[in-house]
Amino acid sequence: MNKKLKFGIVVFPGSNCDADCLWALKDVLNQEAEFIWHESKNIKKYDCLVLPGGFSYGDYLRSGAIARFAKVMESISDFANKKNKFIIGICNGFQILLEAGLLPGAMLHNKNLKFICEYVNITVENTNTPFTNRCAKGQVLKIPIAHGEGNYYCDERTLNTLIAKDKIIFRYCDSNGMITDEANVNGSIYNIAGIMNTKGNILGMMPHPERAMIKELGSEDGRLIWQSIIDYIKKS
Amino acid sequence: MAKAKIYITFKDGVLEPQGKTVNAALVKMGYKNIKDVRIGKYIEMEIDGNNEKIKKEVDEICDKLLANPNIEKYDFEII
Numbered sequence: 001m002n003k004k005l006k007f008g009i010v011v012f013p014g015s016n017c018d019a020d021c022l023w024a025l026k027d028v029l030n031q032e033a034e035f036i037w038h039e040s041k042n043i044k045k046y047d048c049l050v051l052p053g054g055f056s057y058g059d060y061l062r063s064g065a066i067a068r069f070a071k072v073m074e075s076i077s078d079f080a081n082k083k084n085k086f087i088i089g090i091c092n093g094f095q096i097l098l099e100a101g102l103l104p105g106a107m108l109h110n111k112n113l114k115f116i117c118e119y120v121n122i123t124v125e126n127t128n129t130p131f132t133n134r135c136a137k138g139q140v141l142k143i144p145i146a147h148g149e150g151n152y153y154c155d156e157r158t159l160n161t162l163i164a165k166d167k168i169i170f171r172y173c174d175s176n177g178m179i180t181d182e183a184n185v186n187g188s189i190y191n192i193a194g195i196m197n198t199k200g201n202i203l204g205m206m207p208h209p210e211r212a213m214i215k216e217l218g219s220e221d222g223r224l225i226w227q228s229i230i231d232y233i234k235k236s
Numbered sequence: 237m238a239k240a241k242i243y244i245t246f247k248d249g250v251l252e253p254q255g256k257t258v259n260a261a262l263v264k265m266g267y268k269n270i271k272d273v274r275i276g277k278y279i280e281m282e283i284d285g286n287n288e289k290i291k292k293e294v295d296e297i298c299d300k301l302l303a304n305p306n307i308e309k310y311d312f313e314i315i
Contacts, residue, residue, distance in 0.1 A: 066301075187253070
């Protein structure tokens with residue numbers, strides 16, 4: 001089936017990975033994709049929304065804290081409650097989803113207080129999801145991160161629920177797939193790099209799959225995540 | 237016009253990297269008796285209205301925007 005999916009990439013003042021997401025989806029993967037201004041309410045027509053990385057509202061107060069009150073966010077909960085609608089929040093997009101309460105937990109400053117911009121390895125913990133069905137369980141993906149506040153935190157009860165319900169999708173690991181403290185670059189609890197909501201249609205992740213699309217840029221592992229979403233929606 | 241003085245701090249048990257770093261620096265400087273440092277935020281807000289309404293509103297604002305209840309707690313005074 002050659003039907004193209006419709007991706008909507010939400011643009012907040014200060015988003016800066018929006019163009020990369022558009023390039024990844026449109027030029028590399030040949031899907032329909034367009035920008036959605038943060039004041040827009042008309043998001044029904046999209047199959048999947050992307051909240052891209054960047055520094056929405058200058059990251060003032062806390063990353064994502066102000067963006068979550070943007071007009072478009074009012075429609076996003078309704079969107080998420082509908083059937084066959086998906087949301088992926090990357091980096092600042094993940095932070096916005098946390099602030100909005102669409103995903104549990106919060107972000108703290110990286111444990112070493114540095115802004116870290118480098119390739120990291122993450123394991124795929126759950127492949128039975130719309131976002132990872134193209135991956136093998138335990139597969140190591142090489143995808144870059146670029147953030148100062150990616151130190152994921154949640155209380156013990158939330159962590160236990162995430163583990164029990166298999167909602168932890170990615171964890172920082174070494175190149176052999178071992179989950180170690182050393183590989184946990186930002187200090188996230190339980191090495192968490194990406195989680196999913198209970199319903200299973202919202203993914204938040206700190207690494208940038210849109211920056212790992214072609215070999216020439218160091219990795220094309222990011223394709224697996226987008227391609228998983230595309231396959232999943234086409235089949236459903 | 238009243239002034240709200242708002243203090244936002246991390247909850248106990250939440251690791252706070254800035255405080256940890258400052259703590260380590262102080263110990264290195266010779267202040268060996270420093271046991272813990274936590275860095276938070278202090279916000280001043282000028283606000284109109286009667287005292288009861290202000291208290292209610294400031295509380296609401298802290299809860300909705302200024303603090304993230306997952307990791308932070310807040311306290312405020314109105315003067």
